[in-house]
Amino acid sequence: MVDDKKETYGEVKDVGNATNIAWHHSSVTKEDIHKRNNHKSCILWFTGLSGSGKSTLANAVNMRLFQRGMTNDNDESSTANVPLHSYILDGDNIRHGINQDLGFSDEDRVENIRRIGHIAALFLDAGMIVLTAFVSPFRSDREQVRQLVNRNGYQHEFIEVFCDASLDVCEKRDTKGLYDKARKGIIKDFTGISSPYEAPENPELIVNTGETQLDECVDKVVSYLEEKGLIPKVVG
């Protein structure tokens, strides 16, 4: 468990009033945390058009994971009550926080996703299941995050979830009136209307968020986590 790869202050003798002050550097590793938590870490990267349901699905998956992990005293034989540690990164906490200095130019969009990728990687390192909900329309940006994660040598850690809803469905939903504004030219470079959306070519998961019930979509994502051994299966 002890990782001395970092600096060691070693034996610094006769400093001030104390002698033999040994400050050894030890670290808790991701493996230690996985073992303690009884589940692994991963990034669920939800991508899709505005209105495709990324944020809603991510939140519903997060809620399901959280509720599954609540203690169930009536069923001690079940592993369903292993607490699952997950967190969502989305527009609310990113665009209004760390990325509030970024606009919507091409350069800023790339930087937006770059930072999100690195933040997601930190949560991964902390042993968490991190869910991200951003349009992230460009393949190259998503690929950059995948490479960043893969560099660490873990399998199944980057899970691209394509929220596949047709433009027609998303535009009909248009709960924020953004498509209407984009059609009228009030919003420029709007994904799907005046800026391209590059659908994933080989995503780990495709969820038909345009025509499927939310619960069914959540089932699909959670089952994937079980199948890959990232979270324990519910027993009984």
Add this chain to the structure above:
Amino acid sequence: MVDDKKETYGEVKDVGNATNIAWHHSSVTKEDIHKRNNHKSCILWFTGLSGSGKSTLANAVNMRLFQRGMTNDNDESSTANVPLHSYILDGDNIRHGINQDLGFSDEDRVENIRRIGHIAALFLDAGMIVLTAFVSPFRSDREQVRQLVNRNGYQHEFIEVFCDASLDVCEKRDTKGLYDKARKGIIKDFTGISSPYEAPENPELIVNTGETQLDECVDKVVSYLEEKGLIPKVVG
């Protein structure tokens, strides 16, 4: 590219093959996570000169918290085995990751700490105890992070830990040879030598990392967390 806020898709009827697709948006709150985890979240912000022991102390505190949380089957009456969820942000994972685009100009130093503050706030939101180990020499930068955290209305969430070691001690340690290079002018604007360190005026904790054993320093930090009710006290 539009970011999804907390919209509710509500009742989108007669879309595609499905009817009555209700996509309600629900979120797991920080309070939910605190209750589940049996401990609260906070930021332990270690600040001090290079060589003062910030990173070593932060890692030792993190290890202590982790080990305290390991299951202890022989002592079921103890609350010591509540798993404590903590994570360190330091130069290794920040400067080489999300902030690899930043140098050491005044502007970049401010941006470095701004981003770290926002990332720490995300971990806070995820219910974690986050430890940061950066020189962070300027009061205004640390104050900015404190304000950012306080905006959320929680008490005791930002804990400034002053790693108080004299320049003399730090320079004698000089494990990375940085002071030597700074004295020779090879490194410019080095904190303590050619750039100021503004010591905290009212830190939550002062730890004498220059003249105290590491274990004793760790005790002081962990006791503080217990006293403020952020983590359960060890019983028996």
